[in-house]
Amino acid sequence: MAEDNTQLGVIGLGKIGGNLAKQAVEADIDVVGMAPSEHEELQEKGIPIYDPDEYDKFLSKLSTPRIIYVSVPAGELVDTTLEELAQRADEGDVVMDGGNSFWRDSIRRAERIRDDGLYFLDVGTSGGLPGARNGACFMVGGEEEVFEIAEPILDELSVEGGLIHAGPSGAGHFVKLVHNGVEFGMLQSIAEGVELLEAGQFDLDLEEVFRNWNSGSVIRSWLVQLMAEGLEREQSEMVDDPPPFEEIPNVVEDTGEVNWLVQEAIKGETPVPVISQSVMELFKSRGNQRHAYRAISLMRHGFGGHPFGEDDDTLEERVTGRVNNEARSSLAEIDGRSPVRPTDREVDDEE
Structure with a gap:
């Protein structure tokens, strides 16, 4: 690593930011943190942590040009953070947004803080908590000369082959957004495979099936591995010890980024049926269709006298x-x- 890039400021020390901070310290990078709560484990590693109203103290611990990784939820909090930095940081400092911000927002933000003499990089970050802790995957958007300032630190914190300068401002978060859409499609296909395995006529051991699939098969992947480990309740890469499979709530929450991708696809008339359907399936898991099936039942009853709700005679006819x-x-x-x-x-x- 270049000697003039041995410091990193991290604003937001949650699951991703906190793990990146730990990894950075272990790579002999001096880390200065900012978070609204105490993080004893990070402080024990020698990381000074300042409250969100102590920007001046936070910045004073970093030599210029400062390199600051922002790891806060997408939305107004990113703008608020950038505004605070724009008022206090020095010309030439580099601010990286490592969250899942909308790529058009990133273009606007890059232009905004450039007026204050600061540089902006949109850094799509993938690899989950293990990646942040041991080697992440970074997709970076921004000017080439700005990327080169932050590249040594990002290279140190990334897995081999896991750092790409995707293009100008917005490109990093756009690539990450498409990545998240692909992720949703993969998750949905694996989930439907589980549904088929469980609905089949064979008494299958799901854990053994997924271990098998992850051992040389065409669909071997980290997701298949996580499914196997989750079924086994193995905590190797799990945040917490997972409950038994049958006790997991049949509801899926997300923060909405892939919704943006589907909207962009519609604007550009780009067909993405798998990604779009994966988003619809998440909506369905939350029980948001409270009226649609009632409407279908009402119409079917009207034209064919079909029953409302479950009916044993209809079930028998469906089977026989x-x-x-x-x-x-x-x-x-x-x-x-x-x-x-x-x-x-x-x-x-x-x-």
Whole structure:
């Protein structure tokens, strides 16, 4: 690391900011923190921590040009933080927004603080808590010469291959936003796989299945690994010890960034059906459709006399209504049909 870049200010010492601070100290980077509450573990590592109303003290501990990583929730708090820094920091200081801010906001913020002589980088940060603690993935937007000032520290805190200068202001948060959309799609497909495994006719050990899938299969990944470890209730990379799978609430919360991505896709007429549907599934998990299914039931009752709510007779008809309802594998055993083709399609003798 360059000798003139051995200090880092971190504003916001939550899950990501706090873990980055720990990693930085262990990499011999002098860290100065700012947070609204005490962080004994960080203070024990020698990190001075100042309250949010002590900007002058915070800045006085950092030599210029200062490099400051802001890790606060997206929204007005980012603007408030930048405003405080703009009033007190020195020309040439670099401020990095490491949160999940909207990329258009990042373009505006870069222009705003540039008027005060400060530099701005939008730093999309991925890798979760383990990444922040042991080596993160950074997607950076901003001017090349500004990136070069912060690059030594970001390179030290990133996993190998995990640092990219994506382009001008806004590019880092845009790439991170698309990343989050891809993440949602992957999560949804894995979740639907779990649904299929649980609904099937076999008594499967989900933990063993996911361990198997993560051992050389095409879909091996960190997410599949986390699913296996969560089922096993192994805390290797979990924030807290997970509850038994069946006790986890069937509700998914999120902070809304991927909603922005879907809106951008609509504006640009870019089809993203998987990502869009993954967002809809999160909405459904929260029970937000309180009236839609009632409306469907009302109309079905009107045109067909269909029942309201669960009905044993309808259930029986759904299960037994098709006379030829054998599984394809059974058909294959009975009359030589292919188990992977519709039953009304003949099997080529040559196959």
